[in-house]
Structure formats: C-alpha cells, structure tokens
Amino acid sequence: MVENRPWVTFFSHAVLVLGVLTIAFPLYVTFIASTHTLEAIMQAPMPLLPGDRFVENFTQVLTAGSTKGSKAAAAQMLVNSLVMALVIPLGKTVISIISAFAIVYFRFPLRMFFFWMIFVTLMLPVEVRIIPTFKVISDLGMLNSYAGLTIPLIASATATFLFRQFFMTVPDELAEAARVDGAGPMRFFRDVLLPLSKTTMAALFVIQFIYGWNQYLWPLLITTDESMYTTVIGIKRMIVGGDAANEWNLIMATAMLAMLPPALVVVLMQKWFVKGLVETEK
Amino acid sequence: MAAVSFRNVRKRYGELQVIHGVNVEIADGEFIVILGPSGCGKSTLLRMVAGLEAITAGEIAIGERVVNHLEPKDRDIAMVFQNYALYPHMSVYDNMAYGLRIRGLSKSDIDARVKRAAAILELGELLQRRPRQLSGGQRQRVAMGRAIVREPAAFLFDEPLSNLDAKLRVQMRAELQALHRRLGTTSLYVTHDQVEAMTLADRMIVMNAGRAEQIGAPLEVYARPATTFVAGFIGSPPMNLIPQRRGEREVLLGVRPEHLEPCSAAEAALTVDIDLVEPLGSDTLVYGHLAASNGAGARVAVRLHQSVDARTGHLAVRFDPAKAHYFDAASGAHLAD
Numbered sequence: 001m002v003e004n005r006p007w008v009t010f011f012s013h014a015v016l017v018l019g020v021l022t023i024a025f026p027l028y029v030t031f032i033a034s035t036h037t038l039e040a041i042m043q044a045p046m047p048l049l050p051g052d053r054f055v056e057n058f059t060q061v062l063t064a065g066s067t068k069g070s071k072a073a074a075a076q077m078l079v080n081s082l083v084m085a086l087v088i089p090l091g092k093t094v095i096s097i098i099s100a101f102a103i104v105y106f107r108f109p110l111r112m113f114f115f116w117m118i119f120v121t122l123m124l125p126v127e128v129r130i131i132p133t134f135k136v137i138s139d140l141g142m143l144n145s146y147a148g149l150t151i152p153l154i155a156s157a158t159a160t161f162l163f164r165q166f167f168m169t170v171p172d173e174l175a176e177a178a179r180v181d182g183a184g185p186m187r188f189f190r191d192v193l194l195p196l197s198k199t200t201m202a203a204l205f206v207i208q209f210i211y212g213w214n215q216y217l218w219p220l221l222i223t224t225d226e227s228m229y230t231t232v233i234g235i236k237r238m239i240v241g242g243d244a245a246n247e248w249n250l251i252m253a254t255a256m257l258a259m260l261p262p263a264l265v266v267v268l269m270q271k272w273f274v275k276g277l278v279e280t281e282k
Numbered sequence: 283m284a285a286v287s288f289r290n291v292r293k294r295y296g297e298l299q300v301i302h303g304v305n306v307e308i309a310d311g312e313f314i315v316i317l318g319p320s321g322c323g324k325s326t327l328l329r330m331v332a333g334l335e336a337i338t339a340g341e342i343a344i345g346e347r348v349v350n351h352l353e354p355k356d357r358d359i360a361m362v363f364q365n366y367a368l369y370p371h372m373s374v375y376d377n378m379a380y381g382l383r384i385r386g387l388s389k390s391d392i393d394a395r396v397k398r399a400a401a402i403l404e405l406g407e408l409l410q411r412r413p414r415q416l417s418g419g420q421r422q423r424v425a426m427g428r429a430i431v432r433e434p435a436a437f438l439f440d441e442p443l444s445n446l447d448a449k450l451r452v453q454m455r456a457e458l459q460a461l462h463r464r465l466g467t468t469s470l471y472v473t474h475d476q477v478e479a480m481t482l483a484d485r486m487i488v489m490n491a492g493r494a495e496q497i498g499a500p501l502e503v504y505a506r507p508a509t510t511f512v513a514g515f516i517g518s519p520p521m522n523l524i525p526q527r528r529g530e531r532e533v534l535l536g537v538r539p540e541h542l543e544p545c546s547a548a549e550a551a552l553t554v555d556i557d558l559v560e561p562l563g564s565d566t567l568v569y570g571h572l573a574a575s576n577g578a579g580a581r582v583a584v585r586l587h588q589s590v591d592a593r594t595g596h597l598a599v600r601f602d603p604a605k606a607h608y609f610d611a612a613s614g615a616h617l618a619d
Contacts, residue, residue, distance in 0.1 A: 192369055196370065
C-alpha cells in the first residue's frame, strides 16, 4: 500500500517496535544473566549490562553442569539434542517421501484407506499417545537410548502429507515422459522426483530440526540417566527447588546454548526454507 | 520407421465407451493428423499408441508387431507432450540424453546423437541451459529433440503447438514440416486446430465422439466432407448447411462460404438478409440468415472477394451446383449426387 498518512505510519511502526521488544527483551535478559555471578543477578533490580563471568559460566555448564541441580555437562546434552534433532528429520523425510510416492503414483488395494489412516494420525500428537508409547518403548528396553528418543517421533503424517501435496503438483506428463524414456518407477523416483523435492525436503528439515530439538515431554519421560539428557531436559533438571536455591546464571547460560542451534539452522537455511514453502521448480 | 495399424480399436472407462472402433492403416513415413474437438477421444487414441492408456479391444500394430501389451519404452515410439514435460532440473543436453542413458547407449553414441539433433533444431547454444531459462519455442524444440534422438519408428505429437503464441505457432508449424521432410519418420499428430491439420497432414482423421468420421487427404476432406460434422468442423467459417426438401426426403444443402457469389436478384439461388459484415482486408465475410422464401431462416456465411458497403439489407447469391453437397438431415451422411 502506498499511502502518505504520517500518523498511520507512526502507529504501525510503534506496534512493530513494541512487538520486537516484547520478543527480544527476555532474550536479552537471559544473555545478561548468563554473564554475571549468581549474587549479582539476585539483586533487585538485576543489572542490565553484561557482566564479566561470560567465559566462567559457559565453561562451567559445558563441562560440569550446575553444582546444586543436575551435574550433567551441557556438552553431552548438546550432542544428545543434536542426535535427536538430526535423526528425527532424516527418518521422517525418508519414510514420508516413500509413503507419499506410493500413495500418489501407485494404484494398490485400499490405497485411500491407508492414506486416510495416515491422515487421521495427524490428530494424535505425541502427548495423546504418550502412555502407550512409553509402555511399548519400555518393554522393548529402549529407555535411556537414542533409539527410544527418536524412533517413536519419526512416523509423520505431516511430512507425508506435505510430500503428497508436492507430488500432486508435479505434472502427470513428467511421469509419462519418463515412462516413454524407459525409466521404471524407482528410477523415476530417484532421477526426477528426488531432485525436484530438494526444496521441500529443506523446508521440512528446518521445521523438523526445531521440532526434534525442542522435544520436552518425551525425553523427560524416558531419560533418567544424566548422560542421555537433552539440553531442554538439562535445563529442567538444573532447577531443583525454590527461587534462591537455583543457580540462575548457569541455567540462563544453558538456555542460551539451547537457543543457538535452532536459530543457526533457521538463519543458514532461510533461503532454502522460503523457497521450499513458496516456490517449486517445475 | 514403420507402418502403424489400428484394427477395430476400442476404449472403455467402466461403462463409458470413448473410442468406438477405429480402423486405419498408416503407411510408413506418412504424416497423419488426428483432428477433432475437445473430448472426441483424439488424445486417448494417441496415448493408446504410446502405451499410456490400455487398449480395451482391438489391436494396434507398429510395424509387424502388435504392441497392445508392450510397455511404452518397448514400442519404439517417441512422444512430444502438449506442455513439453521437460525434466525441470536437467540441462537441455541431459533432457535429450536421459532416455538414451537408460537404454544403455555408450557415452560417445549419446553425445553424437544429441549433437546431431541439436544441430537440426538449432539448439547447439542452449545445451547447458535449464528448461526454465528457455522461451516457449525453445522448450518446444527441446521436446522435439528428445524425441528425435531416440530415432523411433514413429513420432507421436499431442497438441505440441497449442501452448505457443500465434506467431510462433506458424513458425513451428513450418519447422515441423521441414523436419518431417528431412527425417521421413511416420508421425501421428493430434490437434484441434484445423489449420495445423490442413497444412501438416498427408492424411487426416477427423474424429467426433470417439468415431473416425472421415479419413483422407486434407483437400479431399475439404472438398468432399463425408458428414455434416466434418462439413461444419473444417473451414472457417464452416460450410453453410441449409435445410431443404428433396421430394419426400429432408436434406441439408451444403455450400462453402467462398462458393457463394453475388448476382442479380433474377439469377439468385438464395437471398440473404445481412446481419453482420466483417471486412478482413483480403476479403469480406458477410453473415446473415435466409429470407423466408427459401429455407426457414437458416444462418448463412458468404465470403466475398470485393468489399461491400452495405451493413444491412439483402444480398442475392448463386452457386455452382457442382460445388454443392447434399447430406441426409437425419444421419448427417453425405448423399451421392
């Protein structure tokens, strides 16, 4: 809209600035808190300028954890989170793209039934089925393992649906041209569909990386061993009791560490992410 | 290269029959155009040759081989699609080479074939480009190149020019003609555009509602349409069909607009009340309806070679009886003279 109405411009900018501050200020406070001693931030009002304990606090959480709460080192927790955040998107992509390929390109008995079964599971988030899933994983002896952390979260209706929608936009003639060229179904999948799906896969990866990284309830249930904590769980386990009992500076440092990788993934993959959501190469 | 035979070919989707028994023998090297309005089954017929649609009954043979149950890749055909269907992520070179690679040709063979096709189609400069970096006409040529490199027994074209603008269409039509003269490959070409059909075809198959209404050379079909459908479909404006009575029989008199010539009222075979005049420069189209005295207000078009000033009024016309046709009003079939 091209309009010259100063008050409208001022007002809309004010709203935007306010919005940014609402999001950014807590992040800023988190960062400030992670650079002070515990005593410094327990004062009221707490300081709003960076302190001098940045290196000490971060070294402490990365190598040794907190002294009062969990003693798990954040370095190990970051590795665990990373494993979860990588295995889940990869597994989801592989399984979903193959099931979407089957549903869109093959005519088999009960095809629509299976499609709707996958679709219906969209309505069942992890939290709803968490008790039976826990029982299964526990009976299979997968508590406190990477397999237990990732496998139950890999099946994905959302990703299957996303790939299905993408495949439906690929012109039928492309499949027919490949058939005339002599490419069998798997060859068509490998040579044509996979390369065309690159941007969709990238978008999915970004979304699912964040989904995997931020998992809370599931890792909380099935990890009891400190060496299997993910970063998000690590933060929870550092909080032991009343306000004064916690080392907020160390907790805030861990929170900073937990926020960084998803932010990095979004920033680095932003171009691909946007491409995958808005544009298709056809 | 090879002949192509259709023997009583039928297609049925469940209860719905869309092709009602087509019989035609296409000679080796012939350029056949399948012409008809949308939904007449012309594309289905072509896709049955390609192997993209199953054949419900009858036989299609390419050369000596009945191909009913062969996969498209084993039929020795190449197809050009309406939207080109180029692989968007591959270069022009790879688009053309893909089918050859699958067939396991050697690298040097593939290279030679692609380069030769690129030279014929003047694509040499564009081999490393992606399809989206090409214009419509260039994409069309790449799609043709992909067909040429296979050196097939027959080319199948499914409305290949209909996504191009009018000017480019005329140019590509000429190129197609030159290409066919050069390669001499049997070609089946589906279109709804009668100008393409008239200019490209050795013979054309005019289809209507799943039936081949007439098969013949373009001028022959134009001069002697077998049915009222063909008479009304070919020619622009189409042949005038005027209800008349011949003894006890209801018939339709068919005269092409260009075969009507103005004359004095005394000589007039028909008198037209003018509704609309369209001056086209080279000639003038007059649309009107018959005066009540002859025929019950049937609509008539006349192509005049001189300009007329009148926008309304009457126009007396006559025609050479040798150029008139009579059709049975009920069946639409051409009546012997």
